[in-house]
Amino acid sequence: MTDCIFCKIINRELPASIIHEDDHVIAFMDIQPVNPGHILVVPKVHKELIAEVDEDLTSRMFKIAAKINRAIRKSNIHSEGINYFLADGEAAGQEVFHTHLHIFPRFRNDGFGLRFSENYTQLPQREELDEICVTIKESME
Template sequence: MSTDCLFCGIVARTVPATVVHETDTVLAFADIDPQAPSHLLVIPKEHYPDAATMAAADPRLAGEVLAAAAEAAKAAAIDSTGYRLVFNTGADANQTVFHAHCHVLGGRRMSWPPG
């Protein structure tokens, strides 16, 4: 756990968040700056700076993040209408919190291309 990481603070419960799903290894919570009617974040509780690092170090955990994203979509009632999963990896991808996380976006029709 990183002492200066916002998401590590959420895991430690020193930073408040609206949690929608939790397991021993992952946490899903509402994004404080939603970009869609439903916008949740799913993070591993262990600190990895980005999705690529997490997947290389622990592929099983990467799968758990994806499974938790599906559970978070179900909790937000967007599982039947569709949702988008986004991992921003690196500054050029607009990653602003350098703790691996998956955005779960839904509640409206998504456009393509996304970037």
């Protein structure tokens, strides 16, 4: 895709600090990091949503992410924990419409966090959870 920043990185039309690359996946430093060590794992094939990426490639992305996670933990990068974050669609916060998995080191009071709605602490009834479960489960078959 001609306007995709990640496709331009993959095609070497834009610079990137690449930490991993193979035939199917590229991983590079995020230019607007949440914290130092923030890395993006990106499939080389242009797919907007993770649901469009085949299972083998999705597995490959997470395998590389786990390898990077271990490397961050062994390094001198300040990290008390690590988040994996994948925004799948605009409503989920996706800004670059090429599937990508964020890996970023976390530490207390780093300023990053998720905000929950006011009714987050109100637990749904089991019947509601079961209905949603059935709906999704039927769509998996």
